[in-house]
Amino acid sequence: MxxxxxxxxxxxxxxxxxxxxxxxxxxxxxxxxxxxxxxxxxxxxxxxxxxxxxxxxxxxxxxxxxxxxxxxxxxxxxxxxxxxxxxxxxxxxxxxxxxxxxxxxxxxxxxxxxxxxxxxxxxxxxxxxxxxxxxxxxxxxxxxxxxxxxxxxxxxxxxxxxxxxPKNELYSGFAEMLKHGLICDQNYWNALKEGIDFYNEHHIRTSVDIKSAIVTKDPTEKNIRKKLNFGHTLGHAIESYFLDHVSLKTLLHGEAIAIGMVLEAYLSHQLTGLSGLDLQEIKRTFLTFFPKVSFTAKDIDIIIHLLKHDKKNVNNDINFVLLKTIGEATIDVKVPPALFPDAFAYYKEP
Incomplete structure (x- = not known):
């Protein structure tokens, strides 16, 4: 319990x-x-x-x-x-x-x-x-x-x-487990990045304990609960975009958030001190479990436009959760919009 x-x-x-x-x-x-x-x-x-x-x-x-x-x-x-x-x-x-x-x-x-x-x-x-x-x-x-x-x-x-x-639904949940490691527990991240037995109750308990501990301290998301939104600002915009375009294969929540975490890791490298080695490790890990998704320039423009609807925005400022290092996140970071296309360019790189 x-x-x-x-x-x-x-x-x-x-x-x-x-x-x-x-x-x-x-x-x-x-x-x-x-x-x-x-x-x-x-x-x-x-x-x-x-x-x-x-x-x-x-x-x-x-x-x-x-x-x-x-x-x-x-x-x-x-x-x-x-x-x-x-x-x-x-x-x-x-x-x-x-x-x-x-x-x-x-x-x-x-x-x-x-x-x-x-x-x-x-x-x-x-x-x-x-x-x-x-x-x-x-x-x-x-x-x-x-x-x-x-x-x-x-x-x-x-x-x-x-x-x-099905396996894709399991991996959708796995993305959130990886997030828990990135924002709170480097050892947990290190264990998960090697792969997971999806039916291993120990890993499920670890993720639940991480989220539960954060929610207990901040149930109404005034402060540290915001850390749970890492990857979700751009990830939700990507998810919404794919939901709205019947010509595109709908992305599961975790699949979209996985992309969002790579993009926001890039922003973290630019703004909050995440090292280049950590950034590479994050990108490599997510692309190991989640196939790369293609984005056109038009796709990216519309996704960036959707950011204005994010629930975490205050006074039209887009607030991000970014990483200082693997296992440590910081909240309420304002990101210059000029960095968004650069983040997608990094994601698209081989």
């Missing part, structure tokens, strides 16, 4: 026991389970076998980032209402980052707020999205523009769900 000041995180058999004990003690009026098409098929039967109290209803949304919308929230709010949800109900979010983000937001706003539990089923959601209380949806292709920070009652991790995932 991982403890913090906001919620508890349980693993495997202890997670099952904690869930059933919690639900029995709370005596909720109704238990609702939110799934998407994939987790309904692959994960829901496994989960229901663990549950001692039958849920009132299974609610389903469509899978994929393009469905992380206000309309999807409306559909779930209406389903909760139609099925007799009240302020004493609880929503269990069984799925990846879209389900936990959207489900957390739905629960936080239905009847002015009901309890929810996150049960992440992807590696990305286990080490990132389900932990820390960030909830919300996209606004068009712009990532996470509408939402609140509200903590779940608990987070339950069952690594067995990872066996249902």
């Amino acid at each position: 991982t403890e913090n000041t906001t919620h508890e995180i349980y693993y495997t058999e202890l997670a099952t026991a904690a869930l059933n004990q919690f639900l029995a003690a709370k005596a909720y009026s109704k238990i609702f389970v939110l799934v998407d098409e994939n987790t309904k098929h692959h994960c829901l039967p496994i989960f229901l076998d663990k549950l001692e109290i039958a849920p009132a209803a299974i609610l389903e949304i469509k899978a994929g980032e393009i469905h992380k919308t206000i309309q999807a929230c409306i559909n779930v709010w209406e389903a909760l209402s139609q099925k007799g949800g009240d302020r004493k109900s609880i929503l269990v979010n069984l799925g990846g980052g879209v389900v936990t983000d959207l489900g957390g937001f739905v629960a936080s706003t239905f009847k002015r707020g009901i309890d929810f539990i996150n049960i992440p089923t992807t590696l990305l959601a286990m080490v990132d999205a389900s932990v820390g209380g960030k909830t919300g949806v996209d606004l068009g292709v712009l990532k996470n523009q509408v939402g609140v920070i509200n903590q779940p009652q608990m987070v339950l991790l069952f690594p067995e769900f990872l066996k249902t995932l």
Whole structure:
């Protein structure tokens, strides 16, 4: 079990026991389970076998980032209402980052707020999205523009769900694990860059512990929690751009963030003292696990334009998290826009 000041995180058999004990003690009026098409098929039967109290209803949304919308929230709010949800109900979010983000937001706003539990089923959601209380949806292709920070009652991790995932989904989560090493723990980075057993609970726990410790100190992202955004300023803009262009293959979150981390490592080398050797190591490591993506000059111009919508901007200044060295990050760095094309040029170099 991982403890913090906001919620508890349980693993495997202890997670099952904690869930059933919690639900029995709370005596909720109704238990609702939110799934998407994939987790309904692959994960829901496994989960229901663990549950001692039958849920009132299974609610389903469509899978994929393009469905992380206000309309999807409306559909779930209406389903909760139609099925007799009240302020004493609880929503269990069984799925990846879209389900936990959207489900957390739905629960936080239905009847002015009901309890929810996150049960992440992807590696990305286990080490990132389900932990820390960030909830919300996209606004068009712009990532996470509408939402609140509200903590779940608990987070339950069952690594067995990872066996249902394709490799690209596993690598998407791996990108966030590499990020944790880059911003906080050089030894962890060194271990991960040699490769990973995706079903190794030890590495999952390490990433969860890193994120949980940061969130406990700064739950509402006033200070050090911003470090978790390394790679995400440019990475989110890249992700949004690829979502908006049907002619391009959609990038998974981690695939876009991997590119963002190489770009922002270059900015770190220019602005915050990251050494050339560290920069080369970061680029080499990410290109080992994530194939290089091509960008035209027009692509880059549009991606740079999308930066103005980043949530971290203040007074039109684009704020970055950059690295001083591998294992140490610094926040609120303003980057001269002239460096953005240079960062892409570095990424494109052989």
